[in-house]
Amino acid sequence: MTEFELQILGTGAGASQVYDGLPSSSFMLLQNETPVCLIDLGLGVGHEVIKSFGGFPKDIIVTHNHSDHAGDLPVVLRVEQAKGRKCRVICQQQIAERLQQHRLAEHLERIAAKDLAEWLTPPQQVRTALNEYFSIEFFQGRHSELSFAFILYYQERALLAYTGDSTLESELYRTLSQADTFIIDARPDSNTWHASFSEVGPWLKPGCYIIGHGLNNEQIEHYPHLPLLKQGQKLSLSLGQL
Numbered sequence: 001m002t003e004f005e006l007q008i009l010g011t012g013a014g015a016s017q018v019y020d021g022l023p024s025s026s027f028m029l030l031q032n033e034t035p036v037c038l039i040d041l042g043l044g045v046g047h048e049v050i051k052s053f054g055g056f057p058k059d060i061i062v063t064h065n066h067s068d069h070a071g072d073l074p075v076v077l078r079v080e081q082a083k084g085r086k087c088r089v090i091c092q093q094q095i096a097e098r099l100q101q102h103r104l105a106e107h108l109e110r111i112a113a114k115d116l117a118e119w120l121t122p123p124q125q126v127r128t129a130l131n132e133y134f135s136i137e138f139f140q141g142r143h144s145e146l147s148f149a150f151i152l153y154y155q156e157r158a159l160l161a162y163t164g165d166s167t168l169e170s171e172l173y174r175t176l177s178q179a180d181t182f183i184i185d186a187r188p189d190s191n192t193w194h195a196s197f198s199e200v201g202p203w204l205k206p207g208c209y210i211i212g213h214g215l216n217n218e219q220i221e222h223y224p225h226l227p228l229l230k231q232g233q234k235l236s237l238s239l240g241q242l
C-alpha cells in the first residue's frame, strides 16, 4: 500500500512573505508520511520545511527563477552541501541555466553550481525518470519569467500536475488536467501573468486546487465556492492500492 499526501507550505504571491509574512507558494509530496519531494523553494518556504519536517528531502522541483519560487534556494543548497548532503534540483534545462547563473551567483566565486547540488534538468516535453518509480515531464507556461509546469508520474500514473506560474493556456491546462491532482496558479483578479479565479472556474473539477492566491486563511473564507489551498493543509492524493 502506497499513500501519497501533499502538505501545503505556503500559498503566497510575490510580496506576501516580505510584507505580510505569508510563505511563498510551495508544497511537499509525502509518500507514506515521509517527505520525498519539495515543490518550489521561494521566500519563507525553507523555514516552513524546517518547522514541519526538521529537514529537507533530497529532491526539490523548481518551476522558475522568481523569488517566490526559488528565493530560499541559495541558502538551503549551501547549508545542506556544507553538511555533506547535496540536494538534487529538478527543473527544466533552461531554468537550470537561469538558476545556476543568476539565483546562485552569490556562491559562484567559491563553489560551482554543480558542486552545490545535483541537477536533473530534462528538456521540455521529455518524460524523464527521477528514480525507479517517479518520472517527470515539463511543459512551458506563459509568464513574465520563463516558467515550466510539470506532471509528476508515479509508475504509469499521472499523480500530480502543477501549472507553476502561468496565465491560462487551454492546451497546457488540458494536458495537466489528466493528472489525478491538478494544482493551478490563480489570483483573485485578472492579471497579465497569472490566471484569475473567474478564468479558471470552468477547469475546476474534483482533484483541482488553486494556489498562488496570496490570501490569508481569513480572506480565503470569502471564497467558499473555490478550492483554495491553505497553508498547513494536507491533501490526501487517495490513490488507494498501487
Ligand SMILES: [Zn+2]
Binding pocket: 064, 066, 069, 143, 145, 147, 165
Ligand atoms: Zn513567477
